[in-house]
Amino acid sequence: MAYILVLNPIILGSAKDKFGHHLDSGQLVTATALVAAVMTVIMGVGGNLPLAIAAGLGLNAVVAFQIAPLMSWPDAMGLVVIEGVIICVLVLTGLREAVMNAIPQQLKHAIGVGIGLFIAFIGFVDAGFVSRIPDVANTTVPVQLGATGSLTGWPVLVFCLGVLLTIGLMARKVKGAILISIVTTTVLAVIINSAADIKSWGLTTPKIPSDVVAAPDFGLVGHFSLFGGFGETGALTVVLLIFTLILSDFFDAMGTIVGISAEAGLLDDEGKVPGIGRVLFIDGAAAVAGGAASASSNTAYIESAAGVGEGSRTGFSNLVTGGMFALALFLTPLLTIVPLQAAAPALVAVGFLMMTQVKHIEWDDYEIAIPAFLTIAAMPFSYSITNGIGAGFVAYVVIKAVLGKLREVHWLLWAVSALFLVYFAIDPVRQLFGVK
Secondary structure (H helix, E strand, O other), rough: OOOOHHHHHHHHHOOOOOOOOOOHHHHHHHHHHHHHHHHHHHHHHHOOOOOOEEEEEOOHHHHHHHHHHHOOOOHHHHHHHHHHHHHHHHHHOHHHHHHHOOOOHHHHHHHHHHHHHHHHHHHHOOOOOOOEOOOOOOOOOOOOOOOOOOOOOOOHHHHHHHHHHHHHHHHHHOOHHHHHHHHHHHHHHHHHHHHHOOOOOOOOOOOOOOOOOOOOOOOOOOOOOOHHHHHHHHHHHHHHHHHHHHHHHHHHHHHHHHHHHHHOOOOOOOOOOOHHHHHHHHHHHHHHHHHHOOOOOOEHHHHHHHHOOOOOOOOOHHHHHHHHHHHOOOOHHOOOOOOOOHHHHHHHHHHHHHHHHHHOOOHHHHHHHHHHHHHHHHHHHHHHHHHHHHHHHHHHHHHHHHHOOHOOOOOOHHHHHHHHHHHHHHHHHHOOOOOO
């Protein structure tokens, strides 16, 4: 899971907020390592489970590409803090399980698949493998191969080689395949850049740093605003954005916690995780910490399975993992030389892994298959995880209503779908009546 020290700064650092501001990549590395180190240790001590914590992939994509363009970075991170607080409250009141049960299991899988496709698409775009309109060739397709309809340039070649290396290592089931690919392609990029002095790498240029070790820069810690987002986008949009974060966090955390505990043989006779309340509360607190440090929402990592595979059964392994993240605080110069093209193959790989959930969807049952499809398709095609969730929820409720099965729909799903309808319709209605 060390790759998150590269991917989180890449994802958050490549996005602009409403005012065109970027987050500093060096400060993002520090924030990412800091929260991962602290919360992983807390999970080990407080939860006594071998569950490492770090910035969640998918969650950071929501923050970077869905929330930040609508407001300032401090406001966006403030919503992450609010999301974490709400999760903690839901855990303390016992409502978290009720919220999870309100959503059909197959729609949960569809959300995971859609986020996976969205993350993979981000990887392709950021690497320059596909480009958006307007482009150099002034074509009429939404996206195309490369900048002019073909692949050109050394940076794109580095990305392609990185993808091939990653999938080759994954196919051979090599441990640490993603991290090995990032390191290897970064070294290749440094060599190529030294020989050709290329200017088109993007966010970071792969140059050998003058210093390998440096004091951590905590400039982003505490750089958040709790309620500024409400003024920037309106209460309805903010509520749905927070709801999107909560859903994404719920699914990631619950699946990971139960899966790792089962693999470690820690489930009780009823198939429950011992001390699940403490574990879920710490996971919610990790979201608060991530937002407060501008590292995006943090959550339990499925890569914790590596420690379980080596025999870990308690939180002691978290002390080691947390210590390694703490050490990374001083390696910022080394971590910030990774170009987008070396990190993007990891996004494609993670997208593939998330998409494997598609096998759990019953495609012969149109009642669930159509909402699932709309959820999956709308996320990458509209470049919005929120839109995908909304499309799936609304379609599910409408289909149940048409079939006369309204009682099968949980009241919470009704309420959220109604909010999404207002969210989708509010701008067209305003335009119809000339209201700004």
